Amino acid sequence: MKTKGTHNYYVYILTNKSKTVLYTGVTNNLSERLYFHNNPLPSSKAFTAKYRCFYLIYYEHFFEIEDAIRREKQIKGKSRSKKELLINTFNPDWNFLNDNI
Template sequence: MKTLGTHNYYVYILTNKYKTVLYTGVTNDLKKRLYWHQNPEAIDKNFTFRYKCFFLIYFELFADIDTAIAREKQIKGWIRSKKDNLINEFNPKWKFLNDEI
């Protein structure tokens, strides 16, 4: 069993360079996950690869994986305008944050 508070979990939102597609995910290593979204295995041509969602525009940090997963599911269930509002509050210019991680 892991000690409470010893792990970091991130809920994040990626977009493409035109900011027309959004992808929401959860991870315990945001930097590594961004790398894998940009460099998928040959057999793993997933949603983010197909739609070129490589650019981080939003993230939240959690200490508990269950809370992070619940938040990811909550955001995934929202309509686009609600996701846009969340991003606008956190990152009003929709600046790509990949290099800041």
Template sequence: MKTIGDHNYYVYILTNKSKTVLYTGVTNNLIGRLNFHNNTLPFSKAFSAKYRCFYLVYYEHFFDIDVAIKREKQIKGWKRVNKKELISGFNPSWRFLNSVIE
């Protein structure tokens, strides 16, 4: 049986500077993951590096990793219009939240 304890997990959405690409991920360390995305290797083939998705526009907090992973998969399965509605409800101006959580 799992206990909730002090575990923290985040589902997050990043975008590029012109807000044309969306990347959805899950992590247990949001600040660390943002630093990772912002400091990828120069020739990285990772999606976020290739499309320069470094800007946080959305996140959700969870205590259970299974719930967080389920939510990430749900969002990844959505069409762009649904993802845009989710982000706009949380962050209407789509401002970059990186400095807010650091």
């Protein structure tokens, strides 16, 4: 069992190639999660597969799952314009960050 505060959790936002769709999620392994978003099962009905949201444009790191889930819910509750402000602060050019993880 890991010591409290030694876990890694990420809240992240993905978009599609034309940057018209935003998807917010939480995970304990960002690189693995990106792999599965980029390689969905052929019969997948997942939102990210349907809207082709494979491109990482934002993420935050947390040590506690409760904090990560709370933040994910907070971001999901924001309007599109507020999510864009958040992304613009972190990644002003909306570069795809997949290769940086």
